[in-house]
Amino acid sequence: MVVLPAYNEATHLRTICEEIKALEFPNICIVNDGSTDETGHIVFDSSVVVLHHIINRGVGAATDTGLKYAKQKNYKAVITLDADGQHKTSDIDVLFEKYQNTQADLIIGNRFLLASNQIPYSRKLFNKVANIFTGMYAEKFISDTQSGIKLFSEKAIRAIQIDTDGYEFCSEIIIKASQQQLQIVEVPVHVYYTSYSMAKGQGLWMGFKTVFNLFANLLVRDKD
Amino acid sequence: MLLYKIIVPIISLAFIAYSFNQYKQGKNTIFETVLWSMIWLGIAAIAIFPDFITDSIAKIFGIKSNINAIIFVGLGLLFFIQYNLFVAIKRQNKVITELVKKLALKEQEKKE
Numbered sequence: 001m002v003v004l005p006a007y008n009e010a011t012h013l014r015t016i017c018e019e020i021k022a023l024e025f026p027n028i029c030i031v032n033d034g035s036t037d038e039t040g041h042i043v044f045d046s047s048v049v050v051l052h053h054i055i056n057r058g059v060g061a062a063t064d065t066g067l068k069y070a071k072q073k074n075y076k077a078v079i080t081l082d083a084d085g086q087h088k089t090s091d092i093d094v095l096f097e098k099y100q101n102t103q104a105d106l107i108i109g110n111r112f113l114l115a116s117n118q119i120p121y122s123r124k125l126f127n128k129v130a131n132i133f134t135g136m137y138a139e140k141f142i143s144d145t146q147s148g149i150k151l152f153s154e155k156a157i158r159a160i161q162i163d164t165d166g167y168e169f170c171s172e173i174i175i176k177a178s179q180q181q182l183q184i185v186e187v188p189v190h191v192y193y194t195s196y197s198m199a200k201g202q203g204l205w206m207g208f209k210t211v212f213n214l215f216a217n218l219l220v221r222d223k224d
Numbered sequence: 225m226l227l228y229k230i231i232v233p234i235i236s237l238a239f240i241a242y243s244f245n246q247y248k249q250g251k252n253t254i255f256e257t258v259l260w261s262m263i264w265l266g267i268a269a270i271a272i273f274p275d276f277i278t279d280s281i282a283k284i285f286g287i288k289s290n291i292n293a294i295i296f297v298g299l300g301l302l303f304f305i306q307y308n309l310f311v312a313i314k315r316q317n318k319v320i321t322e323l324v325k326k327l328a329l330k331e332q333e334k335k336e
Contacts, residue, residue, distance in 0.1 A: 031328070034324075049332065051328040051329065051331075051332050052328055052331060053324045053325070053327075053328050054324055054327055054328075055320075055324060057320070057321045057324050057325075058321075061321045061324065061325060064325060065324075065325045065328050065329065068325065068329060069329060069332065072329070163318070165317065165321055216310075216314070217314075
């Protein structure tokens, strides 16, 4: 199943869903994260499930809702990707192929392994900081910890519970996967930065906020 | 007698009464009520005996001047309150997120 966390993504959502279906991945779950545009009102066919967050909680929370749904429905693998059009949807095939070959638990689409990707300097810088920070906690170095395109095996879906709401969930997933000794691998993926996706993703300021939130979350753990 | 020696204890007493009232209404725990009462009693005591108390605090902590001692204790208290607020807000956020996730899944379950 493909999970698309979406907050105000009405402009891209239909196109992305059609592209995913064309790749013969018929099961799509959109998590409308309290959007204020038309995202929640787009009509899809019955193969697309739309879950609605009544208020905006962040991409981490939306991804977790999608994973929980997949767990309920006993899906064997879940691919998550950003719904802002920054990913090449055909990279889903690359992740799935890697999964079939390696049976890895967490496959991360690495944006830095393809020389053709034009990644803004601010994103590169933030990613480096996040990689170091995540590596310190996970005790495993991943060179693109903040990538939005990932594959979770059934074991990973069941083992990882996302507690953070925002972008810091990317690091949280790696830390938890590493702590539970799940196999993590990376594959090269394409990325397209447009003014639209730049406005949505993690800028430098958002990056600092993400690192702070992750740090705070690791520092102050709740008693569940 | 200086005016603040009257006003500060009166304000402190009002806040202590408010804390106990909150406790009676079930809005505060006994721990919170006692803690706040002690803080306000401390403030009232400093207003009534400023030199004796601040000099004692400075001596206990080995701080040279009594003004510095008050600033350090005040800062410590503020950080403690800030930390508690941070934990409380974080917990509330987590509860809200869990509720939103559960509602989304429940709604879908109903549709199916």
